[in-house]
Amino acid sequence: xxxxxALDWGTSSLRAARLADDGLVLEERSxxxxxLTVAPGGFPQVFEEICxxxxxxxxxxxxxxxxxxSRQGWVEAAYCACPAGFADVATRLTWVEPGRIAMVPGLxxxxxxxxDVIRGEETQIFGALELLGLDExxxxxxxxxxxxxxxxxxxxxxxxxxxxxxxxALLRQHSILARTMPDVDGDLDEAAxxxxxxxxxxxxxxxxxxxxxxxxxxxxxxxxxxxxxYLSGLVIGEELGAQHLAGGEDVVxxxxxxxxxxxxxxxxxxxxxxQRAGSEATWRGLRAIASTLRSGR
Amino acid sequence: xxxxxALDWGTSSLRAARLADDGLVLEERSxxxxxLTVAPGGFPQVFEEICxxxxxxxxxxxxxxxxxxSRQGWVEAAYCACPAGFADVATRLTWVEPGRIAMVPGLxxxxxxxxDVIRGEETQIFGALELLGLDExxxxxxxxxxxxxxxxxxxxxxxxxxxxxxxxALLRQHSILARTMPDVDGDLDEAAxxxxxxxxxxxxxxxxxxxxxxxxxxxxxxxxxxxxxYLSGLVIGEELGAQHLAGGEDVVxxxxxxxxxxxxxxxxxxxxxxQRAGSEATWRGLRAIASTLRSGR
Numbered sequence: 160x161x162x163x164x165a166l167d168w169g170t171s172s173l174r175a176a177r178l179a180d181d182g183l184v185l186e187e188r189s190x191x192x193x194x195l196t197v198a199p200g201g202f203p204q205v206f207e208e209i210c211x212x213x214x215x216x217x218x219x220x221x222x223x224x225x226x227x228x229s230r231q232g233w234v235e236a237a238y239c240a241c242p243a244g245f246a247d248v249a250t251r252l253t254w255v256e257p258g259r260i261a262m263v264p265g266l267x268x269x270x271x272x273x274x275d276v277i278r279g280e281e282t283q284i285f286g287a288l289e290l291l292g293l294d295e296x297x298x299x300x301x302x303x304x305x306x307x308x309x310x311x312x313x314x315x316x317x318x319x320x321x322x323x324x325x326x327x328a329l330l331r332q333h334s335i336l337a338r339t340m341p342d343v344d345g346d347l348d349e350a351a352x353x354x355x356x357x358x359x360x361x362x363x364x365x366x367x368x369x370x371x372x373x374x375x376x377x378x379x380x381x382x383x384x385x386x387x388x389y390l391s392g393l394v395i396g397e398e399l400g401a402q403h404l405a406g407g408e409d410v411v412x413x414x415x416x417x418x419x420x421x422x423x424x425x426x427x428x429x430x431x432x433x434q435r436a437g438s439e440a441t442w443r444g445l446r447a448i449a450s451t452l453r454s455g456r
Numbered sequence: 457x458x459x460x461x462a463l464d465w466g467t468s469s470l471r472a473a474r475l476a477d478d479g480l481v482l483e484e485r486s487x488x489x490x491x492l493t494v495a496p497g498g499f500p501q502v503f504e505e506i507c508x509x510x511x512x513x514x515x516x517x518x519x520x521x522x523x524x525x526s527r528q529g530w531v532e533a534a535y536c537a538c539p540a541g542f543a544d545v546a547t548r549l550t551w552v553e554p555g556r557i558a559m560v561p562g563l564x565x566x567x568x569x570x571x572d573v574i575r576g577e578e579t580q581i582f583g584a585l586e587l588l589g590l591d592e593x594x595x596x597x598x599x600x601x602x603x604x605x606x607x608x609x610x611x612x613x614x615x616x617x618x619x620x621x622x623x624x625a626l627l628r629q630h631s632i633l634a635r636t637m638p639d640v641d642g643d644l645d646e647a648a649x650x651x652x653x654x655x656x657x658x659x660x661x662x663x664x665x666x667x668x669x670x671x672x673x674x675x676x677x678x679x680x681x682x683x684x685x686y687l688s689g690l691v692i693g694e695e696l697g698a699q700h701l702a703g704g705e706d707v708v709x710x711x712x713x714x715x716x717x718x719x720x721x722x723x724x725x726x727x728x729x730x731q732r733a734g735s736e737a738t739w740r741g742l743r744a745i746a747s748t749l750r751s752g753r
Contacts, residue, residue, distance in 0.1 A: 271658065276674070322667055325632065333626055366662065370572070401663070
């Protein structure tokens with residue numbers, strides 16, 4: 160385990176870390192080489208670029224999670240069905256180079272006859288569970304496509320995807336709502352954000368509530384500078400409203416500081432406490448998967 | 457009343473008709489001169505272009521509904537508050553040229569502290585009520601921004617806006633879902649459309665259900681050609697689900713043949729019958745408003 164090389168290779172970014180046995184991050188690197196920037200056949204070269212030197216160690220093991228394991232990635236790692244825990248994922252690795260480089264599979268889950276998928280988030284979830292010492296939890300990974308997961312007995316029982324960040328970007332940039340907004344988002348206006356969350360929680364659907372960002376502007380009831388924060392509250396409020404969370408419940412939020420702050424504010428309006436886990440969760444998750452391989456190597 | 461000239465002047469189109477006393481359309485014209493194409497100050501010239509010759513008659517009266525009465529239009533006609541009927545609107549006309557050219561006001565309505573607005577649809581609703589002989593009805597005007605209205609005792613009691621057509625266009629053109637879709641929509645695939653409606657009706661929010669258009673494609677469970685129809689079903693199903701309609705209720709659908717067909721299919725899944733009214737509703741509504749002016753001229 161001395162030379163575990165952990166890679167988080169997503170759609171738009173690539174991060175790598177060299178980890179010590181105790182999980183300490185010895186060195187960290189990143190490149191703007193998400194899989195969308197890599198031509199077919201180009202993955203070995205980018206891999207060499209980010210961690211070729213680290214791989215010279217005789218016992219080096221690279222574990223890769225994220226979209227690099229998708230059909231558009233380096234090597235396709237078939238989805239693992241839910242419920243799934245560390246061990247399930249660890250036994251379903253797809254080896255790019257036997258014993259040296261492996262791809263962590265994503266998960267699939269059946270939501271009333273419709274499949275849902277995650278790739279990379281399963282590793283963050285496993286890591287967050289370890290970091291927080293939990294084996295029962297409701298977790299959210301906010302982003303372009305937010306993922307909500309329910310963990311029971313240490314395994315991901317089910318999850319579902321919400322296109323929250325993407326809807327925000329579409330409405331912010333391409334919809335009629337953009338016309339009354341400033342060109343660039345300013346700092347978060349917490350009051351406007353919370354007003355948006357509150358309105359979404361009492362509204363039937365975002366198709367309707369989103370229009371309030373237009374009428375409140377038209378009637379001078381919300382200044383233009385506050386509209387992006389208000390709209391962010393509308394989409395996040397819509398996402399939270401769909402979770403049917405019980406007041407008093409904790410939710411683990413895994414994400415960037417800025418997004419975590421928004422979810423924390425929104426959850427508070429529902430009487431729910433957020434526990435935080437950051438990007439370190441990915442390294443911790445990969446280390447946990449690697450530890451199950453120790454006996455087999 | 458002999459020379460009523462009716463204009464429907466919207467954001468992206470301009471239609472005009474010369475109507476006989478009995479409502480017969482004597483002549484109809486249209487120009488691609490929606491208000492977005494008209495520079496400030498340019499409205500009289502476009503008006504002259506579409507119906508200047510009709511206005512030569514001594515007793516000509518032009519009634520204009522739609523966005524031409526908005527702040528970005530020719531002359532702003534202040535909103536009339538709900539509940540509002542024919543008579544309320546007729547007494548609140550804004551005269552561009554006294555006794556000759558008038559603008560029909562739009563309506564505003566307070567939905568739990570948030571204002572909502574319509575401009576032009578009020579006239580279509582009044583017209584449809586006359587055409588169908590109704591004074592109690594639930595009506596929908598599908599489109600970029602669908603409007604749902606509840607009429608009691610011949611007056612529009614309340615209404616709300618759903619950005620259904622705009623969400624469809626955003627998701628169809630700019631979202632990740634566009635990547636697995638054909639460049640151009642084909643004919644409506646009714647089975648895929650109804651599958652989308654059904655999924656939306658059982659889903660918590662479009663933020664989640666929209667992602668099914670991606671996963672069903674990824675897993676080969678829906679052919680690419682069927683995806684636009686499926687997505688259309690998702691957004692329309694989301695809109696219908698928010699109305700809490702009672703089975704057995706009738707809904708009046710005012711719109712184009714193609715959109716009306718979609719709403720008819722979707723409403724049928726809820727056990728609801730659609731009554732249709734087409735573009736003739738606008739002329740009928742303007743005639744009804746004009747008829748209240750007869751005594752005063």
